[in-house]
Amino acid sequence: MKRDSTSAEVDVRAIDVGYFNTKYTLGERTGNEIKAAMFQSLAPRQETSRGVENETKTTADGCWVSIAGVNYFVGRGAGVYVSPDEPRAFGEDYCTTDKYLAMARGALHYMAIDEKADELAINLLVVGLPCNTYAKFHERLAQRMRGEHLIGRNGQIERRITVESVRVVPQPQGAVVHWGSSTDLANAMSLVLDAGGGTFDWFVTKGRQALWQRAGAYPKGMLACASAVIKLIEPEWLNDHSVVERVDAAIRANAESFKVGQKTFMLANYRKTIDAVLHECIAKMISVAGRIDTMDQILVTGGGANVFGEFLRKQNPSIAAGVKIDKDPIYSNVRGFQVIGEIMHRQGAA
Structure with a gap:
C-alpha cells in the first residue's frame, strides 16, 4: 500500500x-x-x-x-x-x-x-x-x-x-423491496418476474410477506434467446462474446435487424425461435408460482424486462393492464x- x-x-x-x-x-x-x-x-x-x-x-x-x-x-x-x-x-x-x-x-x-x-x-x-x-x-x-x-x-x-x-x-427480493419503497403493496398478491441474462426468477408476495413455496427460477434468460438465434445462423459464433452481445442488444431493443460482419439479419425471421424460449420460461414459472390471472399486480424487472413483459401482455391480454414493466430494470x-x-x-x- x-x-x-x-x-x-x-x-x-x-x-x-x-x-x-x-x-x-x-x-x-x-x-x-x-x-x-x-x-x-x-x-x-x-x-x-x-x-x-x-x-x-x-x-x-x-x-x-x-x-x-x-x-x-x-x-x-x-x-x-x-x-x-x-x-x-x-x-x-x-x-x-x-x-x-x-x-x-x-x-x-x-x-x-x-x-x-x-x-x-x-x-x-x-x-x-x-x-x-x-x-x-x-x-x-x-x-x-x-x-x-x-x-x-x-x-x-x-x-x-x-x-x-x-x-x-x-435476487427478486431486491426488486420487491425497491418496488415496495414507492408502491403500496397492502395485502395485494404480487408477482415479481426477474428476467436476467442467465436465469428467469420469480417471487410471489402477499403484501410484503414472501410466499417461498411459489418462488423459483429457471436456468434460461436473455442469453438463451440470443443463443437460440445464433445457433440457427452459425453455431460457432456462440464462442464470440461480441456477437452474443450484439444479438442480445437487438432482441432487448426489439430492433428490426442486427449486423454481423458484412451481413444483416432481420430479427423477424427469428421471432418464433425467441418466442419459444420466452414461452418455455413463462410456462415453467406458472407451474411453480400458480395462475397469474389471480395476481393483483405483476412487476417485470431485470435486463430483459421489456422483452418478457411485452410477451406476457401479448400472450395474456386479460391481465395486460396489471403487468408493470420496471422503468429502471437493470438496477432494481x-x-x-x-x-x-x-x-x-x-x-x-x-
Missing part, C-alpha cells in the same frame, strides 16, 4: 454480479434514488502482470485482481483485454467461480474510488443469488465475500477492502439490496 494511503468506512453497500453485467451501489443519492453503476461481467485472465496500454499510454478503466495465482482484469475497460473466444462463467455454481469473485472485487474497487480511499471498510455488504441456487450456495457465498479483499496483482496491493458482515438474499435488484441492508443496519441485525 501507499505510505500516504487514505481510509474510509461505510455502513452498507450492495453488489449484484449477473451473467451479463455487474451492478453495485455507491454512497450518493439523487433525491431518494440510490446511486448505482455497472460494468460488463467480463474477467479476462492474463498470464503475465504486464497490462495493455493504448496509444495515449493510459491504462484501461478497471483494476487487476489476483486469485489463486491468476491475474484477472475487471471493470468498465475489461473489453480491452478480452479475446474473441473469451469464455463466460455459467452454471448453478457461478457464484463459486474465481471469475465471479474477481468481478465482485471489481465492484468493491469502484466503491473505494467513490470514497476516495485506498483502504475501505464496509460494515454490511448485501449480495444476491438466483432463487434456484440460493439454498445451496448462500452460506458459501457469504463466507467468500466476508473478510479482506485485495486489489492489485503479483503482490502489489493498490487497494484493500474489508467486509465485516455479509447478507445474501434471493441491487438498489433493493441496498435498502434491505440499510434496514438491517438500523435494526442492528447486521
Whole structure:
C-alpha cells in the first residue's frame, strides 16, 4: 500500500454480479434514488502482470485482481483485454467461480474510488443469488465475500477492502423491496418476474410477506434467446462474446435487424425461435408460482424486462393492464439490496 494511503468506512453497500453485467451501489443519492453503476461481467485472465496500454499510454478503466495465482482484469475497460473466444462463467455454481469473485472485487474497487480511499471498510455488504441456487450456495457465498479483499496483482496491493458482515438474499427480493419503497403493496398478491441474462426468477408476495413455496427460477434468460438465434445462423459464433452481445442488444431493443460482419439479419425471421424460449420460461414459472390471472399486480424487472413483459401482455391480454414493466430494470435488484441492508443496519441485525 501507499505510505500516504487514505481510509474510509461505510455502513452498507450492495453488489449484484449477473451473467451479463455487474451492478453495485455507491454512497450518493439523487433525491431518494440510490446511486448505482455497472460494468460488463467480463474477467479476462492474463498470464503475465504486464497490462495493455493504448496509444495515449493510459491504462484501461478497471483494476487487476489476483486469485489463486491468476491475474484477472475487471471493470468498465475489461473489453480491452478480452479475446474473441473469451469464455463466460455459467452454471448453478457461478457464484463459486474465481471469475465471479474477481468481478465482485471489481465492484468493491469502484466503491473505494467513490470514497476516495485506498483502504475501505464496509460494515454490511448485501449480495444476491438466483432463487434456484440460493439454498445451496448462500452460506458459501457469504463466507467468500466476508473478510479482506485485495486489489492489485503479483503482490502489489493498490487497494484493500474489508467486509465485516455479509447478507445474501434471493435476487427478486431486491426488486420487491425497491418496488415496495414507492408502491403500496397492502395485502395485494404480487408477482415479481426477474428476467436476467442467465436465469428467469420469480417471487410471489402477499403484501410484503414472501410466499417461498411459489418462488423459483429457471436456468434460461436473455442469453438463451440470443443463443437460440445464433445457433440457427452459425453455431460457432456462440464462442464470440461480441456477437452474443450484439444479438442480445437487438432482441432487448426489439430492433428490426442486427449486423454481423458484412451481413444483416432481420430479427423477424427469428421471432418464433425467441418466442419459444420466452414461452418455455413463462410456462415453467406458472407451474411453480400458480395462475397469474389471480395476481393483483405483476412487476417485470431485470435486463430483459421489456422483452418478457411485452410477451406476457401479448400472450395474456386479460391481465395486460396489471403487468408493470420496471422503468429502471437493470438496477432494481441491487438498489433493493441496498435498502434491505440499510434496514438491517438500523435494526442492528447486521
